[in-house]
Structure formats: structure tokens, C-alpha cells
Amino acid sequence: MMEIIQLPVLSDNYIYIVTCEETGMTGVVDPASADPVIAYLMAKEKKLDCIFNTHHHEDHTGGNARLQEHYPDCEIVAPASEKSRIPDIDIPVKDGDTVRLGVCIAKVIEVPGHTTGHVIYWFEKQNALFCGDSLFSLGCGRMFEGTPEQMWDSLKKIRALPDETHVYCAHEYTLDNAKFAQTVEKTNPLLKSYLGKIEKMRAKNQPTVPSVLAIEKSINPFLRCDHPDVKKGIGMADAAPEEVFAEIRRRKDNF
Numbered sequence: 097m098m099e100i101i102q103l104p105v106l107s108d109n110y111i112y113i114v115t116c117e118e119t120g121m122t123g124v125v126d127p128a129s130a131d132p133v134i135a136y137l138m139a140k141e142k143k144l145d146c147i148f149n150t151h152h153h154e155d156h157t158g159g160n161a162r163l164q165e166h167y168p169d170c171e172i173v174a175p176a177s178e179k180s181r182i183p184d185i186d187i188p189v190k191d192g193d194t195v196r197l198g199v200c201i202a203k204v205i206e207v208p209g210h211t212t213g214h215v216i217y218w219f220e221k222q223n224a225l226f227c228g229d230s231l232f233s234l235g236c237g238r239m240f241e242g243t244p245e246q247m248w249d250s251l252k253k254i255r256a257l258p259d260e261t262h263v264y265c266a267h268e269y270t271l272d273n274a275k276f277a278q279t280v281e282k283t284n285p286l287l288k289s290y291l292g293k294i295e296k297m298r299a300k301n302q303p304t305v306p307s308v309l310a311i312e313k314s315i316n317p318f319l320r321c322d323h324p325d326v327k328k329g330i331g332m333a334d335a336a337p338e339e340v341f342a343e344i345r346r347r348k349d350n351f
């Protein structure tokens with residue numbers, strides 16, 4: 097079993113502290129900053145064994161150096177192809193690799209688009225996907241370094257994972273994303289009811305993350321660029337999915 101603790105930091109980031117319950121090994125995913133992680137671990141009398149970075153952005157790696165200073169045995173697991181942009185990687189990973197946290201095993205999947213080397217960590221047995229800024233609940237990351245073709249391919253890799261996968265993304269953007277999604281698929285009844293649900297959650301300041309992949313597959317427009325309702329919804333019924341993706345991404349950037 098794996099324990100997953102969600103720490104909200106900065107304005108809308110989530111850091112995840114993950115512990116293999118069999119061995120007590122503890123890791124942290126995308127530490128935007130070190131202080132909240134250290135405070136949590138000290139309170140729980142745990143030490144840190146590893147850091148998992150999904151990509152090089154500062155709000156995902158900003159805590160690396162101080163955490164490693166504080167926990168000298170802690171190893172940094174991060175994408176090999178972002179080696180020049182993430183200092184001091186101990187375990188560089190690429191597509192198809194597996195990494196371990198105690199007896200919990202994650203598969204590394206490369207999902208370029210937001211950045212060229214973005215990876216996600218899929219703990220298959222635990223149904224947990226740490227996807228950084230590649231996929232958000234009802235949205236996806238901005239396409240800073242990739243092409244629409246690349247990013248659509250990446251999203252298809254995520255879509256191919258099992259429905260019951262819990263999606264631990266790195267930001268609380270769901271409400272905004274849902275409002276945008278409604279402009280794409282006005283008649284999706286599931287989307288409408290989900291929007292109502294997350295409005296209530298956010299009003300109480302509750303996290304809407306993690307999401308479940310089955311929900312994302314049915315209402316996240318960025319995972320549905322080949323769906324007739326989405327294509328029709330933006331007036332591109334005959335376009336290729338990557339063209340539809342490019343258009344939806346462009347509209348969201350200006351939303």
C-alpha cells in the first residue's frame with residue numbers, strides 16, 4: 097500500500113508526499129518548495145528517501161536543493177532529457193523505465209508537450225498517476241515546448257491508462273478548466289453536473305484533485321479531441337484530432 101499526502105503550496109500548486117507503507121520509504125513529487133515538506137516530515141518523524149520531478153519548471157523543482165541538503169541520502173529522480181535544466185539528478189529516467197519506492201513500483205512515461213522532457217510516474221498497482229503539468233483535471237498544461245502533434249500523442253498515452261487511475265496533477269485549476277470545457281462541449285450532461293459539484297467543493301475550499309481518469313476521459317476536452325461532439329462543438333467536424341487539440345489549446349490560452 098502507498099500513503100499519499102497532498103500539500104497545497106504557493107497559490108495553486110500541490111506537492112505529494114508518498115510513503116510505501118510496507119517499508120516506510122518516503123518520496124515527494126514535484127516539491128515546489130522545501131519548507132512545507134520538511135515541516136510535514138518532521139511532524140511525522142519521517143525522513144525523505146527520494147524526490148520525483150516530472151519536469152524542470154521551478155514550481156516543481158524549487159525545493160530540490162534544500163531538501164537534498166536537509167536529507168543528504170535523498171535521491172533525485174527526474175527526466176534524463178532535462179538533465180541540463182534540473183541540477184544534481186541522481187536517477188535520470190526515460191520512457192519505459194521503472195522506479196521504486198520501497199515495494200511500490202512506478203512506470204515512467206514520457207509525455208512531451210508542456211516541456212520537451214516531461215515524464216509522468218504511474219504506480220499501476222496503487223492506481224496512482226503523478227502527472228505534473230501534462231494533464232489537469234478538465235484541462236492540460238500549456239504547450240510551452242512541444243507541438244500539438246506531440247502533446248496530443250502524450251495525452252493519448254495518458255488516456256490509454258485504466259479508468260480507475262487516480263490523477264494527481266500539480267495544480268488546482270479545475271473550476272476554471274470546467275468553465276472553459278463548457279464552451280467546447282455545451283451539451284455534455286456529465287460536464288454540467290461535474291461543474292456543479294466542483295463549484296460546491298471550491299466554495300468550501302476543498303481540493304478537486306485527485307480526479308479519476310474515467311471522469312477525465314468523459315469530460316476533459318483535451319482528452320476528447322477525436323470525439324465528434326468536441327469536434328462539432330468548435331466547428332471543426334472534419335479536422336484531424338491534433339488540429340482540434342491545437343485549436344482548443346489556443347482558445348484556452350485566451351480564455
Ligand SMILES: [Zn+2]
Pocket residue numbers: 151153210229237
Ligand atoms: Zn510546468
